[in-house]
Amino acid sequence: MNIDGATALVTGGASGLGAATARALAAAGARVAILDRDQGAGTAVADETGGLFAALDVTDPAAVARALTAVTDALGPPRIAVLCAGIAPGARTLDREGAAHPAPLFQQVIDVNLMGTFHVATQAAALMGGLQPIGRDAQRGVIVATASIAAYEGQIGQIAYAASKGAVAAMVLPMARDLARRGIRVNAIAPGLFATPMVAGLPEETQANLGASVPYPARLGDPAEFAALARHIVENDMVNGSVLRLDGALRMAPK
Numbered sequence: 001m002n003i004d005g006a007t008a009l010v011t012g013g014a015s016g017l018g019a020a021t022a023r024a025l026a027a028a029g030a031r032v033a034i035l036d037r038d039q040g041a042g043t044a045v046a047d048e049t050g051g052l053f054a055a056l057d058v059t060d061p062a063a064v065a066r067a068l069t070a071v072t073d074a075l076g077p078p079r080i081a082v083l084c085a086g087i088a089p090g091a092r093t094l095d096r097e098g099a100a101h102p103a104p105l106f107q108q109v110i111d112v113n114l115m116g117t118f119h120v121a122t123q124a125a126a127l128m129g130g131l132q133p134i135g136r137d138a139q140r141g142v143i144v145a146t147a148s149i150a151a152y153e154g155q156i157g158q159i160a161y162a163a164s165k166g167a168v169a170a171m172v173l174p175m176a177r178d179l180a181r182r183g184i185r186v187n188a189i190a191p192g193l194f195a196t197p198m199v200a201g202l203p204e205e206t207q208a209n210l211g212a213s214v215p216y217p218a219r220l221g222d223p224a225e226f227a228a229l230a231r232h233i234v235e236n237d238m239v240n241g242s243v244l245r246l247d248g249a250l251r252m253a254p255k
Helices: 016-027 039-049 061-075 103-128 159-182 204-212 223-235
Strands: 007-011 031-036 052-055 080-083 141-146 184-191 243-246
Touching (some): 007 061, 007 103, 016 031, 016 039, 016 223, 031 039, 031 061, 039 052, 061 103, 080 103, 103 159, 103 184, 141 223, 159 184, 184 223, 223 243
Parallel strands (some): 007 031, 080 141, 141 184, 184 243
């Protein structure tokens, strides 16, 4: 799909992988909407990219509908949706005292990472489905979700996060098959260890050790590298129904 002139929405676009993707899509000529809970940072990215900020809690389907209406009214209906909103709190199945994993925490992670992806993807697809097909392949839109290598090698303390990201990865192929007849592609990126705000808050020694665990290149990933893959997925019409690992050949150890 040609990015130039298309409307793109990016959830979690106020920072990290989402902000880098918003910048990359804007540089390619897209009209970009930043959807995030962080109004200050989100507005700054929108100003930087010449786009629009809309406050959004992805767990609320009614709020998603309002945000997509605001995007459509201001920029036109989206043909590109990149879904980066997510959280990663840690908790073991049993804590040190033997107490069970808090059910509300597990539910919160599922609500944000899985249900949030579902809400935005399905509602964006509904808008895309009403657009005129474009290009050689009569395409209407493309959705790029964010999974994680934790979907395949979840670590100790990641049962909620791994479950949520595993479900996102599992959703990609059936959603792509569902939407094929409407000319909408669906893919996901499964990043490894990246220099996101969550990692940047760790001590420098810890960050260095994390980077050294990656086979090659032995460093943390740059969010711009995630953004570059997201852009390629949008532009390459044969990439469909796939979860692409972006991890420097890393396979996560138990902890």
